[in-house]
Amino acid sequence: MKISAIIVSRNDNYGGHLNERATYAINSAIDSYDEVFYIDWNSETHSLLYDIKDDLQLKGNLKHIVIPPSAASILTNYDPQAQKCCEVLARNIGIRRAIGDYIVSTNIDIIQPKRQDIIDLIKEKGDKSFTTVSRREVEWDYIKEFQGGDFNFSNWNAFRDDAYKTSVPRNRLESTTPGDEYSIINCCGDFQLASKEVWFKIKGFEEELIYPLYADTNVQKKAKISGYELTGQFEPPLFHINHGTKGWGGGGFAEGINKKANDINRAITNQNESLNKDTWGFSNINIETETF
Numbered sequence: 155m156k157i158s159a160i161i162v163s164r165n166d167n168y169g170g171h172l173n174e175r176a177t178y179a180i181n182s183a184i185d186s187y188d189e190v191f192y193i194d195w196n197s198e199t200h201s202l203l204y205d206i207k208d209d210l211q212l213k214g215n216l217k218h219i220v221i222p223p224s225a226a227s228i229l230t231n232y233d234p235q236a237q238k239c240c241e242v243l244a245r246n247i248g249i250r251r252a253i254g255d256y257i258v259s260t261n262i263d264i265i266q267p268k269r270q271d272i273i274d275l276i277k278e279k280g281d282k283s284f285t286t287v288s289r290r291e292v293e294w295d296y297i298k299e300f301q302g303g304d305f306n307f308s309n310w311n312a313f314r315d316d317a318y319k320t321s322v323p324r325n326r327l328e329s330t331t332p333g334d335e336y337s338i339i340n341c342c343g344d345f346q347l348a349s350k351e352v353w354f355k356i357k358g359f360e361e362e363l364i365y366p367l368y369a370d371t372n373v374q375k376k377a378k379i380s381g382y383e384l385t386g387q388f389e390p391p392l393f394h395i396n397h398g399t400k401g402w403g404g405g406g407f408a409e410g411i412n413k414k415a416n417d418i419n420r421a422i423t424n425q426n427e428s429l430n431k432d433t434w435g436f437s438n439i440n441i442e443t444e445t446f
Contacts, residue, residue, distance in 0.1 A: 157272060158189040158254030163262040164239035165197035165205070169397030175263045175294050177206045178395060184211055185310045186266040187258070191248035193219045195239045196226035207446065211308060218444040219247060229436070230364050235414040241343075242359035242369050243436075249358045250435025251443065256281075257353050259346040259373075263395040264289065265297075268311055271390030272347075279385065281349040284377035286342040286386045289394040290321035297395065314391065323388045336375040336422065338386030343370030345392050348377065356380050357430040360421070365414050368421035375425050 161183065163176065180203075183190045194201035201220045210216065221229070221244065229243055230236040245259050256276055260266065267275075267287075279285050300313055324341070356376040363369040378384040428434075 155256070155273070155276070156188040156254045157186075157256045157258065157269075157276070158191065158248075158252035159183045159187040159258045159260055159266070160191045160193070160245050160248035160252065161260055161262055162193045162195060162239065162241055162244040162248070163202055164195055165199060165202040166238070169263070171294055171397070172262070173202065173206050174298070175395040175397065176202060177209045178294070178297050179261075179263055179265060180206070180216070181209075181211050182265045182310050183260070184213060184216055185308075186269045186272060187215065187254075189215050189217060189253055191217045191219065191252060193221065193244040193248050195221045195244040196223050198223065203446075210446070212446045214445065216446040217251075218446060219251075219441055221247070221441075233364060236364040237366060240364050242361055242363050246358040246361060246430075246435035247441060248435075249353050250437050251441075252350065254350060256347065256349050259343065259359075261344050261394075263397065264344050265292070265310075265314070265317070265393040265395065267345075267390035267392050268314055275347065275390060279347075279383070281351055282381075283383040283385060284346070284348045284352055284374060285384075286338055286374065287345040287347075287390065287392055288323040288339045288386065288388050289341060289344045289392050290317070291324050291396050292317050292321055292393045294395045294397070296320075314393075317393050318391045321391075321393065324394070334371065334422070336378060336384070337371045338374065338384065341394075342374060342386070344394060346370065346373065348382070352377060352380075352382055355382075357428040357434045360425070360428060361430050361434060363416045363421055365416045367415040368418060369416065372416075372421045372425055375422060376428060379426065 359373050
């Protein structure tokens with residue numbers, strides 16, 4: 155059984171100390187998964203990965219895709235109000251190309267669970283489910299202090315055990331939006347796990363949802379109405395590296411955008427079947443991938 159992870163970001167220092175937080179997060183993913191896709195979307199200068207590569211614990215399972223501004227404009231149909239880092243498109247690029255039997259869509263500031271805990275979760279849930287896990291909050295200074303400032307620190311399980319003792323789940327296992335039965339938790343997009351079969355059946359994230367809000371809830375609704383079990387839980391523990399948030403819209407993607415959001419009726423209320431093309435994830439385009 156192989157497990158892939160999909161991480162998306164942009165080189166914009168969202169939330170501050172983004173390079174440091176990304177280094178910790180990607181190293182933890184390299185530790186937990188057979189394959190890690192990092193998709194850098196629309197960075198104005200160069201991919202964030204090139205700034206942190208020397209501090210990554212590379213072992214041949216990190217795959218790197220760069221979508222430069224020129225390509226990002228084309229893929230979003232030149233929409234000036236699209237997210238500067240268009241998550242749904244970037245994530246689908248990774249999901250469509252992942253080799254894993256199971257795929258986790260996650261974020262650039264998440265310390266991933268232990269590999270064995272992920273395997274146990276997969277065995278518990280099976281291949282006909284879609285699972286989101288509530289995150290715990292940790293400060294990046296805490297990680298830095300625990301690891302002695304060493305980015306090449308490799309004992310991730312010791313850190314996870316220590317962080318588990320000193321943190322609590324941030325989110326209740328329920329939605330905070332009245333009438334929303336699909337989010338299950340707040341920030342459900344920090345860890346979304348399903349088999350490749352499920353991801354492909356629902357055609358990944360809805361590619362019309364190129365603005366902020368509702369995309370993560372939308373993909374969970376798609377899974378549920380397609381007949382798959384939708385679950386949320388507190389375990390296994392995963393950790394969000396805390397940061398301040400500027401603007402809204404998530405993922406670095408808030409600064410400098412107009413405040414247009416995805417329409418809740420399109421994204422949630424009226425979502426029935428996927429409107430994605432069969433070539434979702436731009437499977438008809440040869441996109442260069444580097445392996446580190």
